[in-house]
Amino acid sequence: MKPxxxxxxxxxxxxxxxxxAADGHTLVQQILRDEAVPIDTLLDQLAGDAxxxxxxxxxxxxxxxxxxxxxxxxxxxxxxxxxxxRSEALLLAALQAGVREVLLNPPELDAFSHxxxxxxxxxxxxxxxxxxxxxxxxFVSCKGGSGATFLATNFAHLVxxxxxxxxxxxxxxxxxxxxxxxxxxxxxxxxxxxxxxxxERLDNKLLASSVLHVAPNFDLLSAPEEPEASYAMSPGxxxxxVDVSASHYDMVVMDLERVVNPLTAQALDMxxxxxxxxxxxxxxxxxxxxxxxxFREMGIEDRKIRLVVNRYERNDIIDVAQIERVVGLKVSYxxxxxxxxxxxxxxxxxxxxxVNPRSPILDVLKEMAGELEPEKPRKxxxxxxxxxxx
Ligand SMILES: Nc1ncnc2c1ncn2[C@@H]1O[C@H](COP(=O)(O)OP(=O)(O)O)[C@@H](O)[C@H]1O
Ligand SMILES: [Mg+2]
Numbered sequence: 001m002k003p004x005x006x007x008x009x010x011x012x013x014x015x016x017x018x019x020x021a022a023d024g025h026t027l028v029q030q031i032l033r034d035e036a037v038p039i040d041t042l043l044d045q046l047a048g049d050a051x052x053x054x055x056x057x058x059x060x061x062x063x064x065x066x067x068x069x070x071x072x073x074x075x076x077x078x079x080x081x082x083x084x085x086r087s088e089a090l091l092l093a094a095l096q097a098g099v100r101e102v103l104l105n106p107p108e109l110d111a112f113s114h115x116x117x118x119x120x121x122x123x124x125x126x127x128x129x130x131x132x133x134x135x136x137x138x139f140v141s142c143k144g145g146s147g148a149t150f151l152a153t154n155f156a157h158l159v160x161x162x163x164x165x166x167x168x169x170x171x172x173x174x175x176x177x178x179x180x181x182x183x184x185x186x187x188x189x190x191x192x193x194x195x196x197x198x199x200e201r202l203d204n205k206l207l208a209s210s211v212l213h214v215a216p217n218f219d220l221l222s223a224p225e226e227p228e229a230s231y232a233m234s235p236g237x238x239x240x241x242v243d244v245s246a247s248h249y250d251m252v253v254m255d256l257e258r259v260v261n262p263l264t265a266q267a268l269d270m271x272x273x274x275x276x277x278x279x280x281x282x283x284x285x286x287x288x289x290x291x292x293x294x295f296r297e298m299g300i301e302d303r304k305i306r307l308v309v310n311r312y313e314r315n316d317i318i319d320v321a322q323i324e325r326v327v328g329l330k331v332s333y334x335x336x337x338x339x340x341x342x343x344x345x346x347x348x349x350x351x352x353x354x355v356n357p358r359s360p361i362l363d364v365l366k367e368m369a370g371e372l373e374p375e376k377p378r379k380x381x382x383x384x385x386x387x388x389x390x
Contacts, residue, residue, distance in 0.1 A: 001025050001048075001050055002026050002027075002028040002050075003020070003048045003050035003051060003052050003119070004029035004030075004046050004047060004048030005030050005051075005052040005053075006042055006043075006053050007032060008054050012054065012082075013027075013030050013054075016112060017030065019109045019112060023113050027052075028047060031045070033056075039062070039063055040070075043067070043070040044070075044205070046070070046203070047204060047244050047247065049078075049243075050078040051078070051079045053067065053079060053081050053082065054105060060081075060090050060093075063081075064081075064094055064097045064099070065097075067079060067081075067097045067099065077098075079097075079098065079099045080099070080102075080103065080115055080116070081094055081099050081101065082103050082104075083102060083103075083104075086104060100118070100119060100122060101118065101119060133246070134246035134247070134250050134251060135251050135372050136242060137271055137274070138253075138254040138273075139151060139155075139253070139277060140256045140258060140264075140274060140275070140276050141258050141277050142278040142284050142287040143258070143284050143287045146277040146278055147311065149173070149177075150342060152169070152179065153169065153183045154361070154365055155253060155365050156220075156253040157215060157353065158369055159253070159369050160215060160216070160218035161353065162366070162369070163369055163373070164217060165217065165250040165251045166248075166251070167249060168211065168219045168221065168248075168252055168253070169218070169254075170192070170242070170245065170252065170253070170254045171221060171222050171223040172255060172257065172267055173223055174223055174224065174257065174263075175223075177223025179220065180220055180222040181346075182346055183351050184214050184349050186349065187222065190209070191221065191224050192221055192223055192224065192233070193224045196233050199240055203244065204247070207221075207244055234263075235263055238270075239270065251372075254271065256268070268295065268298065269300070272304065274295070274300065275368070276291060276292070276305055276306065276308065277310050278309055278323075278327075279310055280312055280319070280323060288323075289327050289328065292305065306368070307331045307332055308333045308368075309333070310335045310337075311335065312337070320334065333368060336360050336361065341355050341359045341361065
């Protein structure tokens with residue numbers, strides 16, 4: 001797991017960080033506490049998936065009160081408190097604030113390891129709840145010009161607007177990404193390069209100050225403006241970016257380069273669903289087949305992949321059955337070709353829904369978004385509801 005630690009003692013933080021690393025965890029944020037900085041300010045910056053909080057003797061209850069405010073916002077955040085001595089009143093207050101572990105400060109390293117392990121189990125079980133975890137999806141174009149960026153941007157816009165999900169769009173087409181222009185007047189003041197430079201201190205605040213607010217609930221992190229500024233972003237850096245995004249947003253939409261490299265592999269691995277966008281023309285078919293084979297070699301399961309045939313024209317030569325046979329995957333969605341609407345949307349940097357709210361393309365995007373909604377638990381039928389038919 002990747003907890004943050006707020007600490008008073010450098011020596012303690014170093015020892016715990018070393019032990020956490022030996023156990024396969026990373027203390028992603030190590031924040032030195034300072035009497036002059038209120039703890040609420042520090043808690044606001046949390047990026048990790050758990051928190052280790054060192055308390056100063058005599059200030060435990062103040063810290064716990066601040067924690068209670070914080071866990072009210074970040075529900076389910078696993079917290080470990082390091083405090084001495086552990087009075088009954090303190091334990092009770094900690095319990096009420098949702099703290100899961102209280103260790104005597106400074107903790108014995110073995111006790112710390114065990115407590116961290118227990119927090120890790122907690123995190124996994126809360127992640128296992130599909131209602132709570134942010135979804136991540138990736139769009140990949142089988143061949144340049146398939147329509148992946150157009151569909152990805154409008155999909156993100158729809159999820160943000162119609163489903164009211166707090167959505168971030170990550171333009172990971174680092175060489176020639178231009179997604180920002182599809183839904184806004186672009187360009188943005190900051191982009192993914194800036195974030196990568198400061199990845200070590202990436203948190204919700206830095207992310208929020210780097211994105212472009214395209215529409216309510218819809219933020220976009222653009223690709224570098226100049227192609228020569230493109231740089232190598234490591235898979236580890238991308239993992240951190242997606243993790244921070246997922247902790248802050250409800251939906252992460254990634255637009256990927258077509259090339260399969262360690263970076264795209266990382267993104268594909270983190271995506272819950274991968275939309276492979278193609279057309280029903282022979283060159284697209286060949287590339288789709290090749291990509292699907294690559295994906296399989298990389299261990300990406302077929303159940304994650306959705307084959308999307310864009311600009312689908314009925315013709316006798318290449319129909320859905322033919323595509324499925326050649327590519328070796330079911331076609332999940334077909335999208336009609338509507339030049340007028342799409343050209344107007346792209347040329348003016350306007351989301352499709354504002355150009356034509358009744359566009360049939362939107363119907364398919366809605367279906368795609370609907371598929372990601374967790375199934376609502378069915379209301380249990382009672383004799384009364386059966387009788388009343390409700
Ligand atoms: N359903 C569609 N109907 C008509 N034109 C489309 C459709 N989808 C995409 N296009 C056009 O295809 C072009 C390429 O789209 P883009 O999203 O940039 O492709 P990619 O990201 O796969 O390279 C755009 O200029 C857009 O006008
Ligand atoms: Mg593109």
